[in-house]
Amino acid sequence: MAPAPIITGLALAFFLVPGLAAAGPSLSGNFRADSYGSLELKTEGDHVVGTAVDGGACHFDSQTKVLEGDFEGSVLVARLRVCQTGDMCPAEQTYTVLGFYNAADSSVVAYVKLRNGCQSAALPRSGRFTMVAAAKVIPEETPTSGTAGSAADLVAKRSPRMEAAKQASQRGEQLYKQNQFAEAVKQFKQSLDSDSGDTNWPAYMGRGSSLLKLGQVAAAIRDLERANSARRGEPSLYYMLGCAYAQKRDKAKALDYLGRAVEAGYDLESAASIDKDLVQALGSDPKFKDLVRGSAERKSRGTATSGNSSP
Numbered sequence: 001m002a003p004a005p006i007i008t009g010l011a012l013a014f015f016l017v018p019g020l021a022a023a024g025p026s027l028s029g030n031f032r033a034d035s036y037g038s039l040e041l042k043t044e045g046d047h048v049v050g051t052a053v054d055g056g057a058c059h060f061d062s063q064t065k066v067l068e069g070d071f072e073g074s075v076l077v078a079r080l081r082v083c084q085t086g087d088m089c090p091a092e093q094t095y096t097v098l099g100f101y102n103a104a105d106s107s108v109v110a111y112v113k114l115r116n117g118c119q120s121a122a123l124p125r126s127g128r129f130t131m132v133a134a135a136k137v138i139p140e141e142t143p144t145s146g147t148a149g150s151a152a153d154l155v156a157k158r159s160p161r162m163e164a165a166k167q168a169s170q171r172g173e174q175l176y177k178q179n180q181f182a183e184a185v186k187q188f189k190q191s192l193d194s195d196s197g198d199t200n201w202p203a204y205m206g207r208g209s210s211l212l213k214l215g216q217v218a219a220a221i222r223d224l225e226r227a228n229s230a231r232r233g234e235p236s237l238y239y240m241l242g243c244a245y246a247q248k249r250d251k252a253k254a255l256d257y258l259g260r261a262v263e264a265g266y267d268l269e270s271a272a273s274i275d276k277d278l279v280q281a282l283g284s285d286p287k288f289k290d291l292v293r294g295s296a297e298r299k300s301r302g303t304a305t306s307g308n309s310s311p
Contacts, residue, residue: 069097088117105133106132107130109130109162221248224241249281255288255291
């Protein structure tokens with residue numbers, strides 16, 4: 001059965017399903033973003049707006065809107081204004097960024113991929129963009145020995161792990177595309193060893209998809225269910241779980257998940273046309289036929305998402 005696409009990096013920004021994720025955090029007040037400078041954040045519902053305070057390396061005028069986006073759970077999808085240099089590079093450009101919120105220190109870590117040949121004095125070479133709530137002033141008489149590190153220290157320790165997780169997932173995706181499923185499993189495991197949190201749900205989905213290709217159905221279902229618990233409402237995960245339970249010969253659960261996939265907008269008709277294993281397992285079932293028919297009707301109305309589930 002064809003696995004769902006593995007979404008990594010900024011591609012996830014275009015894969016979020018509005019309204020299905022848990023409510024995001026409410027960020028307000030002054031935040032420091034390394035050499036980028038200080039921002040004043042305001043949140044209304046899940047919508048976040050950031051304005052420049054001191055301008056930083058880009059020397060933006062105070063109160064200039066430099067960031068705007070929305071939270072989907074702990075994931076921030078936003079547009080960030082960046083100054084840059086380089087041949088054929090505009091002096092300023094707005095980029096789509098994907099950030100991850102950490103409640104422990106009220107920080108957001110994202111990565112900005114600049115246009116080829118462009119550089120920015122406001123960002124490190126890695127493109128990492130970190131916003132940390134401005135630290136409270138600690139009175140001189142307050143002892144600091146034995147206390148936990150600052151928010152910036154915590155972010156510095158966490159960011160390399162997030163980068164390692166992202167790189168391992170990307171390697172896993174490439175190996176999957178090359179049908180090297182056992183090696184892909186190792187890379188997704190490495191990603192999860194670095195970051196096993198909910199925001200790394202694509203790695204759980206990737207490992208589950210790879211394990212399913214290897215015939216390790218029980219282990220695949222565990223990973224796919226874990227991804228689904230972190231990413232409720234994702235049509236491709238519902239479809240993958242339907243395929244996994246069909247392979248397990250649990251027809252009731254398979255049809256339940258496939259029904260959820262269709263309700264969420266998944267193009268089951270197109271997927272079924274290329275997924276011979278799924279058709280062999282469920283093709284004669286009247287409920288499966290009804291689901292395919294319903295998917296086709298949704299597609300004719302223009303309300304179905306892509307049913308091409310190869311990475």
